[in-house]
Amino acid sequence: MIKKYHPVYKEEYEQWIAAHQQEIEEVSKDPRRLHYHLMPKIGWLNDPNGLCQLKGTYHIYYQYDPFDVRGELKLWQHVTTKDFIHYEEQEPFLFPDSELDTHGAYSGSAFIQGDTIHYFYTGNIKLFDRDDYDYIHNGRVANTIHLTSKDGVHFDEKQLVMGMQDYPKGFTQHIRDPKIIEEDGIFYMVQGARDMKDHGAILLFASQDLNHWQYVRSLQSDEPFGYMWECPDLFELEGQKILITCPQGVDTQGVDYANVHSTVWMQVDGTIKDSLRISQIHQLDRGFDFYAPQSFQDEQGRRILIGWMGIPDADYTNPTTEDGWQHALTIPRELHWKDGKLFQQPLSELKVLRKETLHFNAKSLCERQYDGECYELEALFQECEQMTLSLNEEIQITYQDHLFTLDITKCGYKRTTRSVYLDSLNNMRIFSDTSSLEIFLNDGSEVFTTRIYPTRPRCVTLNTKEGDTKITLYPLTAHQVK
Numbered sequence: 001m002i003k004k005y006h007p008v009y010k011e012e013y014e015q016w017i018a019a020h021q022q023e024i025e026e027v028s029k030d031p032r033r034l035h036y037h038l039m040p041k042i043g044w045l046n047d048p049n050g051l052c053q054l055k056g057t058y059h060i061y062y063q064y065d066p067f068d069v070r071g072e073l074k075l076w077q078h079v080t081t082k083d084f085i086h087y088e089e090q091e092p093f094l095f096p097d098s099e100l101d102t103h104g105a106y107s108g109s110a111f112i113q114g115d116t117i118h119y120f121y122t123g124n125i126k127l128f129d130r131d132d133y134d135y136i137h138n139g140r141v142a143n144t145i146h147l148t149s150k151d152g153v154h155f156d157e158k159q160l161v162m163g164m165q166d167y168p169k170g171f172t173q174h175i176r177d178p179k180i181i182e183e184d185g186i187f188y189m190v191q192g193a194r195d196m197k198d199h200g201a202i203l204l205f206a207s208q209d210l211n212h213w214q215y216v217r218s219l220q221s222d223e224p225f226g227y228m229w230e231c232p233d234l235f236e237l238e239g240q241k242i243l244i245t246c247p248q249g250v251d252t253q254g255v256d257y258a259n260v261h262s263t264v265w266m267q268v269d270g271t272i273k274d275s276l277r278i279s280q281i282h283q284l285d286r287g288f289d290f291y292a293p294q295s296f297q298d299e300q301g302r303r304i305l306i307g308w309m310g311i312p313d314a315d316y317t318n319p320t321t322e323d324g325w326q327h328a329l330t331i332p333r334e335l336h337w338k339d340g341k342l343f344q345q346p347l348s349e350l351k352v353l354r355k356e357t358l359h360f361n362a363k364s365l366c367e368r369q370y371d372g373e374c375y376e377l378e379a380l381f382q383e384c385e386q387m388t389l390s391l392n393e394e395i396q397i398t399y400q401d402h403l404f405t406l407d408i409t410k411c412g413y414k415r416t417t418r419s420v421y422l423d424s425l426n427n428m429r430i431f432s433d434t435s436s437l438e439i440f441l442n443d444g445s446e447v448f449t450t451r452i453y454p455t456r457p458r459c460v461t462l463n464t465k466e467g468d469t470k471i472t473l474y475p476l477t478a479h480q481v482k
Contacts, residue, residue, distance in 0.1 A: 004072045005126060009097050013075070016067065023324055030323040032435040032453065035374045035478035036353055037309065038079060038087065039328040040064060044071035047231065047292035048306045048329055050093070050119055052110040052152070053299050057082055059117070059152040060306065061093055062329060063107060069321040074104035074124070079481070080152070084332055084349040087481040090153060094121070098158055100143045101125070107231060108145075109294060111180035111187075111210070117149045118210055120161075120189065122176040136194070140173040144191070146211065161213055168203065168215050171195050175203065177231045179294075180210075183272050189213060190232040192245065195220075200229035200247045204272060219243075219268075221278050226250040226262070231292045234268070237303050238337040241268040241276070244284060244305075246291055255403075255419040256283060260313045263291055265342045282342070287406070287439075287448035288316065288415045295335060303335040304347065309436060309449060316414035319453055320435070330449055331431060331438060344444040346431060350376075354474040360462075361469055373458055376474040377430040384425045387464040391432070392456045397439070399425050404441065411454040420446050431476075432458065 002012055017024075024042045027033075039045060043066040050061040057080050064077035076094035081087045094105040101123030108121025125141035133139025144162035149155040167175050174194040181188050189205040195218075202219040226247030233244040243266040250257045267280035284293065285307070293307035310318075310327040318326050332347040354376065381387070389397040394410035405419040422442065429440040439448040462471065 002067050002073070005103050005128075007097050007102050008073060008075065008095050010092070010095055013066070013092060013095065027324045030320060030325070032320055032323075033325075034328055034433045034436060036350070036476060037328040037331065037433055037436060038062070038481070040066065040077070040325050041089070042066050042324055043326075044069050045077070045327040045329070046071055046308050046310060046312075047107045048294045048308060049076055049107050049121065050110040050117075051294050051296040051304070051306060052112055052117060053296070054112060054115075054117055054152055056299070057152065058084070058298070059110070060329070061110075062308075064092065069324060069326045071326075074106055076105055076121075078153070083352070084347055085352050085479050087479065089481055093153070093155075096123070098123070100145050100158055100160055106142075107177045107292065109177075109179040109233075110296070111182075113210070115150060117152055118180070119147050119149065119155070120178040120180060121145055122178065123158075123160075124176075136172050136174060137196075138173065142167075142173060142175045144178055144189075144213075159211070161211060162205070166213070166215070167193075168218070171201070171203070171218075174228055179233050181234050181236075181272070183236075186273070188216070188234075188272050190219075190234045190243075192228065192230045192232050193218070194228040197224075198227040198249075199224040200226040200245075200249075202229055202232045202234070202243065202245065204276075216272070219276050219278070221266075221281065225281065230261075231294070233293070233295055234272075235295060235297075235303065237335055237342075240337045241270075242266070242335075242337065242342060243268050243278070244293060244295065255421065258418055259288065259311060260315070261291065261311060263293060263307070267340070280340070283420075284342070284344075285447050285449050286418050286420050287437075287450040288314070288408075288412070288418060289436075289451045290330065290447075290449040293330075305333045305335055305344065306330055307449070309451065316412060318451060319413060328436065333444070336444075341445050344440065344447050346376075346429070346438075346440065350431075353476040353479065355477050356475055358473040358475075360471040360473065372475050373432065373434050374476045374478070375430075375432050376476055377428075377432070377460070378472045379428045379462070380470040381425055381427065381464070382468045384469070385465060387425065387462070389428075390461045390463075391437075391458045392454055394454045394456060395437075395452060395458070404446075406437075406439065406448050406450065408437075408450065408452050411452050412450070413453055415450065415452075418448060418450070420448075422446065
């Protein structure tokens with residue numbers, strides 16, 4: 001029997017999968033299964049890991065627990081694609097099968113140098129020799145592990161490059177999620193951390209060879225901002241350094257930071273070698289289900305981001321757990337930096353999913369009431385002062401007095417409303433799947449990602465005082481996973 005806090009070996013996994021083919025087949029029949037999002041064939045999915053492209057093939061890994069919908073065990077599942085339309089599911093890439101990661105192959109990343117992929121991840125060890133551990137300041141081991149691969153499938157031996165003795169003093173044992181950036185010929189690693197005062201931070205380490213690392217400094221906001229910064233991703237985009245991270249425990253401020261944990265982008269100024277300073281903090285996603293995103297630069301030079309369409313510790317639920325699976329990844333998004341803001345745009349490859357093109361204005365859309373589940377909708381506004389978009393009686397999207405609000409109270413399984421203030425509403429792009437919504441506002445300067453579980457047909461109607469609203473709707477087909 002596969003148990004939590006015990007090693008998981010490939011042979012055990014293969015035996016378990018072979019014995020549970022009927023359950024896997026039943027999961028595939030769930031009508032809430034998504035059409036164009038990656039999801040577990042059974043069990044639990046969370047953080048995307050190791051995102052990269054090598055020799056034309058994109059490698060997508062993610063945290064995976066096939067054995068339980070609660071995600072108590074952590075493997076790395078592996079999917080490949082060349083076009084983000086046709087996918088091939090590979091065997092799991094990492095198992096917690098060594099003394100370095102016995103209690104979980106936790107999150108990490110990939111860095112390509114030449115024809116080699118370098119992976120770094122956190123190997124989790126939880127100690128049980130005493131009963132007074134709080135597992136924050138004591139009782140936990142977070143190993144930073146390095147391995148390499150020439151094809152993204154086979155890898156060499158796991159190597160410990162940093163253990164608890166290598167991390168700086170003044171921080172708790174919550175140190176995890178390594179990500180690599182190169183600047184001026186030096187490799188730097190960022191790791192998420194929590195200091196002794198329960199303030200979130202990023203730790204920076206430097207290396208000349210990707211094997212030997214030395215601590216450089218920490219990076220924190222001027223004022224405390226959450227107690228732990230998870231899943232850090234530091235990169236340069238169009239001349240600007242950006243840090244994406246997940247601060248836990250940020251207090252709600254009006255309509256901002258409404259989730260139990262947040263995901264933000266930070267504008268970072270300076271050089272890693274000399275000094276860095278955070279000059280701006282902004283939410284990356286306003287929806288209910290977005291966390292632990294990771295970005296990478298592909299061979300075309302695009303900065304692509306994929307997130308976990310879920311969130312830890314939320315008080316709302318997913319009814320799919322009753323059918324043996326939970327969570328998914330977001331659609332891939334391309335990042336841009338413009339006018340001091342980070343923008344997210346759905347990857348252009350997704351246009352291949354469009355089956356046809358339907359044109360409406362607000363009046364004709366109300367008259368025809370498109371009622372499909374899987375579609376992409378674009379709305380262009382001239383001077384929008386007030387708008388109500390109904391996807392059915394259970395999903396309401398409104399804009400009034402500069403406040404944009406998503407209300408899914410009737411089909412959210414305890415999800416209610418999320419909002420953002422806008423200077424103006426110029427355009428809106430919605431990706432609707434069977435049990436998810438991703439809403440991009442004003443060219444992706446604001447985004448809402450959420451799971452939804454409607455029980456009625458999704459009749460799309462739009463009411464607005466503006467008569468020149470242009471609406472384009474594309475019914476979408478499913479991507480293919482082999």
